[in-house]
Amino acid sequence: MERRKFMKSAGLAGILAAGSAPALVQAQQQIRWRLASSFPKSLDTIYGAAEVFAKQVSDATGGKFVISVHAGGELVPAFGVVDAVQQGTIECAHTAPYYFFGKDETFAFDCAIPFGMSSRSLSAWMYQGNGMKLMRDFYSQYSIVNFPMGNTGAQMGGWYRKEIKSVADLNGLKMRIGGFGGRVLAKVGGVPQNIPGGEIYQSLERGTIDATEWVGPYDDLKLGFHKVAPFYYYPGWWEGGAQLSLYINDKQWNGLSPEYKAIVTSAASHAHVNMQAMYDARNPTALKQLIAEGAKLNRFPRDVMDAAFKASREVYAELNDKNANWKKIYGDYSKFLADQYQWAPIADGSYDQYMSAQRLG
Structure with a gap:
């Protein structure tokens, strides 16, 4: 009892x-x-x-x-x-x-x-x-x-054989990019390719593609992309999380x-x-190693970010008109997103900005 x-x-x-789990699951x-x-x-x-x-x-x-x-x-x-x-x-x-x-x-x-x-x-x-x-x-x-x-x-913006100095450099660029980002890339002149993770390096090495994104320093170091495409850009605007x-x-x-x-x-x-x-835990050390091995770290030019942002809004408007499943969720998602970005820069954003300017370690 x-x-x-x-x-x-x-x-x-x-x-x-x-x-006491074994007794509980005994009858399972x-x-x-x-x-x-x-x-x-x-x-x-x-x-x-x-x-x-x-x-x-x-x-x-x-x-x-x-x-x-x-x-x-x-x-x-x-x-x-x-x-x-x-x-x-x-x-x-x-x-x-x-x-x-x-x-x-x-x-x-x-x-x-x-x-x-x-x-x-x-x-x-x-x-x-x-x-x-x-x-x-x-x-x-x-x-x-x-x-x-x-x-x-938030992911990195990928590996490129050549520098990206302006949005014009994306024109005709064949890039392995996962999911939705490819549709936006296409609107600014790129040519998206959907390739599984295990096949990316070979495609980049052979020149089948001009650029690739994966995740971030730790995985990218394992996959060795910097050996065949040295220009490493950030941020991955298509994958904020x-x-x-x-x-x-x-x-x-x-x-x-x-x-x-x-x-x-x-x-x-x-x-x-x-x-x-x-x-x-692993990305900071991996990024240092990538740079030591020749990776050239760069931030995307502002015109690239602005053009991609504008293109993303166009894609979403088109989907709202033609995809009922999308439209059902997008309104709720976008409202939640807007509320988050009224809050996020105040606490974590400002704290991170200050701390990154300090001499730590």
């Missing part, structure tokens, strides 16, 4: 903290899921987020719920994960939702749109605003239940017990926070 009373009052979190079903990543194993940050998630789920269930993680191309192509989850070929996936803007531009809200939210703003919109509800409604069309699972923070997502087939999700659903939700949140922490 006392044990039943304890379990009822303590809840799942208390039982896990007390080390033994589950084996496969997770298809859109990323190569060499990227311990992005690919690693799925491994962190899977380990949390296994640890919290005493090994009763095991999720095997597979790199892009092992189970399904890197860009085939939406179809695979929707069809039930795999139980879940980890990906950058804006890869699938060709299916519907609305996917991009769950990742990044040009001149969109920062990582903190996006998390606020998803967890405390209407973001999660709106995206869940959208994903129901694809039999997907989504969870935020990682963020890169790129969010990764966990996709779960809705039938698989609905088949889980309440306890397992709580564990999956918690594990995804842990992986979400951990991924950006990894980037923030």
